[in-house]
């Protein structure tokens with residue numbers, strides 16, 4: 001059994017995914033006879049820290065059975081069932097066929113009220129790029145194993161992984177990926193305005209799930225932003241503008257704020273990570289808040305994400321757990337993300353219910369986080385019943401098609417646009433914007449050597465971040481809410497951008513003045 005790992009050999013350690021160091025315990029892979037891996041089978045990285053007395057929990061996690069198994073009916077069986085097909089026979093046919101639109105294309109949604117369906121389609125057109133630049137240098141196959149083996153005997157926690165394991169986006173930009181399907185919030189807004197709160201929460205729920213779609217097949221690490229790094233996304237073509245800032249380094253926290261048409265979305269993301277040997281578990285802490293102009297507020301938290309096959313096999317991630325969306329006007333929604341099992345025929349299932357203020361189930365939701373979400377009126381989540389009424393399922397959301405020019409990072413069409421730096425935009429940005437981060441730009445251009453050396457330089461800089469925080473560093477655009485641990489946008493970013501006055505923004509990507517260097 002090649003992947004048998006003696007118990008006790010694996011320490012359950014807290015892994016800082018953002019610190020690009022190789023975990024000491026990976027050295028032990030060698031002792032287990034695990035041989036080289038290609039670049040495509042990427043490896044974990046993390047810093048060894050904290051307790052190693054949690055071994056039992058590994059066992060517990062492995063042996064845990066999914067007692068909710070039965071409550072998940074087979075969505076795939078259903079989607080291919082004739083009753084469903086006859087109802088929405090053309091749901092696979094895209095209503096947009098040219099390659100020019102794809103970014104915000106909504107697939108055929110015949111049963112959606114045309115007036116609602118057209119919400120968000122009359123935003124101005126903005127030309128955005130459809131591919132990343134062609135790489136300057138040829139890609140080379142870097143195996144993580146070769147890096148580890150050359151460093152045996154050294155302190156492995158001090159080795160930096162090359163930029164080759166990164167995707168050319170920062171964690172700040174990745175937050176914006178959650179807004180790819182913002183038209184669902186626009187629809188929710190419209191439904192609510194028409195007095196249909198049930199359709200409002202259903203669209204909010206579909207939005208909350210849709211943010212996960214872009215994580216499928218993405219196995220590269222985003223760049224860990226520097227303290228004070230920011231990212232803005234001005235997307236009039238989606239009727240919104242988004243802004244995020246890295247507000248803390250220890251623990252690593254990113255705060256974001258997005259103003260849409262009739263709504264505001266904000267939150268901060270702080271991941272608690274656990275290293276289980278073969279996998280890494282990420283538990284997001286913090287609440288996301290969506291606030292409509294008419295006063296209705298929705299709050300929810302993200303579910304657990306795990307990254308599997310760090311040792312052998314194909315790396316992949318899965319999302320599982322229960323997401324509770326609490327609305328301020330009576331309805332709430334509970335969504336279960338089913339955990340994938342090894343023999344899973346039908347992964348990525350999500351199922352849930354909307355309940356009114358009395359706890360009565362008024363609608364049932366089901367689908368897959370990487371595909372689509374549907375709803376049925378009434379309660380059909382119970383076992384044994386439901387398949388008849390499922391023929392009345394209505395499409396809420398369907399994932400957009402992947403780009404015509406795939407990237408080696410598997411970015412979606414939307415993600416490809418996020419790091420674009422047009423000359424006009426460059427002049428508007430503060431010196432802290434992720435688009436100006438040199439190593440990330442070099443990686444995007446396929447200049448791997450330069451990317452690597454710049455990454456090392458900036459990581460050197462970043463080592464001062466803890467000191468900065470301890471000596472009273474404060475984020476520029478967010479502040480902690482009184483009596484709470486969450487960050488709120490204090491305002492002023494877009495106003496500063498209008499005047500072009502970035503005096504208060506430090507040059508975080510530049511050279512460190514030699515008198516400020518610390519050892």
Ligand SMILES: CC(C)CCC[C@@H](C)[C@H]1CC[C@H]2[C@@H]3CC=C4C[C@@H](O)CC[C@]4(C)[C@H]3CC[C@]12C
Nearest residue numbers: 042043044045165218219220221284302305317
């Ligand atoms: C171990 C290394 C080299 C492999 C690459 C790890 C990749 C797969 C990891 C690194 C950071 C991770 C992301 C970190 C944060 C979030 C927010 C969370 O709410 C959804 C998942 C998501 C978006 C993760 C998806 C998986 C991810 C991209």
